[in-house]
Amino acid sequence: MLGCDIIEVDRVKKLKNLSKVFTLNELEYARKFSDPYVHLAGFFALKESVVKAMDVPLKVSQIEVLHNENGSPRVNILVELKDKYNIECSISNLQKLAM
Numbered sequence: 001m002l003g004c005d006i007i008e009v010d011r012v013k014k015l016k017n018l019s020k021v022f023t024l025n026e027l028e029y030a031r032k033f034s035d036p037y038v039h040l041a042g043f044f045a046l047k048e049s050v051v052k053a054m055d056v057p058l059k060v061s062q063i064e065v066l067h068n069e070n071g072s073p074r075v076n077i078l079v080e081l082k083d084k085y086n087i088e089c090s091i092s093n094l095q096k097l098a099m
Helices: 009-013 024-030 036-053
Strands: 063-067 073-077
Touching: 009 036, 024 036, 024 063, 036 063, 036 073
Parallel strands: none
Antiparallel strands: 063 073
């Protein structure tokens, strides 16, 4: 399974209700940084890449991006599929783009 997605940070800034797309953990993590939208865009791109790669219907709101002790991202599926998949991931972002 392999997925990839890229998004402009400005698209995330235009979202009306961040809590429909991001979990409380994701929002709290991103708010630690001077520009939380760069991190939220990375989370969104990662969620979209998982949706694209999965062989089952899944929504971005059913995926949570957490971080390991070393800071690397990890995916938490918030529905009954969570123990079925081992997802390895990476996030890259610039000031205007994230993937």
